[in-house]
Amino acid sequence: MQTVLSVGVDALAYGMVLFVISIGLSVTMGLMRVVNLAHGAFAMIGGYIASYAARDLGLGYGLAILIAVAGTILIAIPIERFLYRRIYGAPELTQVLMTIGITFCVIGIANYVFGPTLKTIPLPETLRGPVDLGFRSIAAHKLFAIACGVVVAGALWYLIERTSFGVKLRASVDNAAMAASLGVRTKIVYAVSFAVAVGLAAFGGIVGAELLPIEPYYALRYMVTFLVVVSVGGAGSIPGALLACLVLGAIDTTGRYLVPEYGEFFFYLAVIAIVCVFPRGLLGRNK
């Protein structure tokens, strides 16, 4: 029972961190049809900025998160403007190459600027210790990660289902040309959702820094994981991404607990099985 609970909590925390990072990727992939392998790089940039702000400048955790999210979006805007715009609608191979190129550049620069060592983001006092839930105690930062995931899911649901921006976004996802002809300024929708996606990636990178440690090869190491989440959940579907994160988080964490010597074997086996059965993802739409 004890094992089941701790596996459950770990899986939930891991899944939620995955969700916060990869939901932005899912939305941009569904919207702009760009296979963006550089998404993890933005999460990494966020983590680095937060680490710099909190550790070297001595700012508070909340402030560090704000600065990191804003900074990452600022870095991403010119990248979107000059590089991504050229590959919208290009063949997949081109997109893969361009975004791998961006990832490599970011890794090289991060390595040069921050050095190859692991960076930590000091947690505030309240998140450091364990929290007693009555039946057992859980690390507070894991609870925080889970809470963040729930808040992000709720906020995104509200944004997409209940606001006028959400209506435009859904219209553009379904049929960009038709939405544009009805007066939706799809370029602005694209830019805003790209910024939101990058901001969420940075946020997830910071919140999940305890589970996915920040180091230069972060972008390459987890790139595949984020892509897998989107593909399993179905590009553009928020419930799909949530479901995929929970399922994959559960499989990965359980595999690590029960048969650690097999590493990620079961994770990828499950991915192959799911993608073969649901080629459009668990909750992806049929075209």
Added chain:
Amino acid sequence: MAAIETSAAAKPETARPNWLLRDLTGLAIILIVAVIGYFLFPNNLALLTRILGIALLVLSLDLVTGYCGVATLGHAALFGAGAYASGIAAVHFGITDPIAMVGVGAIGGAVAGLLSGIVILRGHGLAQLVLSIAVIHLFHEAANKASSYTGGSDGLAGISPDPVFGLFGFDLWGRTAYGFGVALLVIVFILLRFLVRSPFGMLCRGIREDPIRVSAMGASVQGTLIKMYVISGAVAGVGGALNAISTQVVGLDSLSFTTSAEALVMLVLGGTGSLYGALIGTVTFMWFEDVVSAANPFHWLTIVGALLIAVVLFAPKGLYGTAASLLDRYRGRS
């Protein structure tokens, strides 16, 4: 079939009757470059032999990506399978004749090609890409786990191939390995030239252009692609076997995602859909890597990344494709 043939005939490559001459010229250039390499870098033949092995991997990737339009980030699985097959045959089963080892490597690669082809070809677009990534990770984990056969993360050491034909022993300088590699590359290249010109090769190009139309004409898209995957696996397996024979060790990195991604980068750098592009891309990339990482290993990734972005933005057809179209334009003007 008629539509495919007319569209293919429109391409200048096949329209010219002197394709035999062109192929012979290409072959002569390969041989001349190989000889120049031998005399320019007599102390660095190990690197040149490694380039030959990787060139076979990139050629085989070109068969599925360039000719069939299958985007994959998991092609090193076939290369590594060939390397491990020939290495295991040498270490555990005493098959140390280099030609037999290459044969075993080709079979191992072909089997891996069949398996990963069956999985990867189930998806399209993003799903296909993710499946290919999952496949390479599965192969990697499997090789890591089966350490009694593969040596796990320590690598499979102790491969000592016999002399080729009982005459040319593998020496410390790697001269025999280099010659053996050049011979393998040339043989494979000639066979592949015939393959891509055959009706089967045309069918593959047709599938890349329009799979629905090809299936409407009565050809089996899935069957053709799987066949091409098996052939591609055999080619990659030969490359892997060459690598195992020349370095006498097989490491887990031959099955890694990074190797797959690098192979794809080399292919696109050179240009997809032409075997020459694959060779040019491999040589350029590996040479560049050697120079830059010797000068400053820190900036290697940054430069590769910048190079990739530049290729996508300014030379989407790759070095060979861009050079060929420039040449055509020049010819058209004069």
